[in-house]
Amino acid sequence: MSMENLFNIASWVLLMSGGFFCVIGTIGLLRMPDAYTRLHASSVVDTLGVGLILAGLVVQAGFTLIGAKLVVIGILIFFISPVAGHAVARAMIHRNLKPVLADDTSANEKEEQS
Numbered sequence: 001m002s003m004e005n006l007f008n009i010a011s012w013v014l015l016m017s018g019g020f021f022c023v024i025g026t027i028g029l030l031r032m033p034d035a036y037t038r039l040h041a042s043s044v045v046d047t048l049g050v051g052l053i054l055a056g057l058v059v060q061a062g063f064t065l066i067g068a069k070l071v072v073i074g075i076l077i078f079f080i081s082p083v084a085g086h087a088v089a090r091a092m093i094h095r096n097l098k099p100v101l102a103d104d105t106s107a108n109e110k111e112e113q114s
Helices: 003-031 035-061 065-094 105-113
Strands: none
Touching (some): 035 065
């Protein structure tokens, strides 16, 4: 097996696992009960999914200018995604949006009405 084939296999494993985590994040976004858990599911899992996809693309690109640009994009996402999630959570707190607790059905009904 040549070195190019190993790089292709590693790249595809990273790309497919990143896509898998993005799909799991989307399912979590649709299935979670309130905005706070949806935010957690989307920010954590999608950051991992995008990171793996970018890693797979870097393996495909190699040591080129494109690979360097992909690394810069990955670094930006690594720092911006948690900050954006924090800003959205602070906005939810500012609007007095309460998380749904396991035994609190009234909060769930209020969220469905709005």
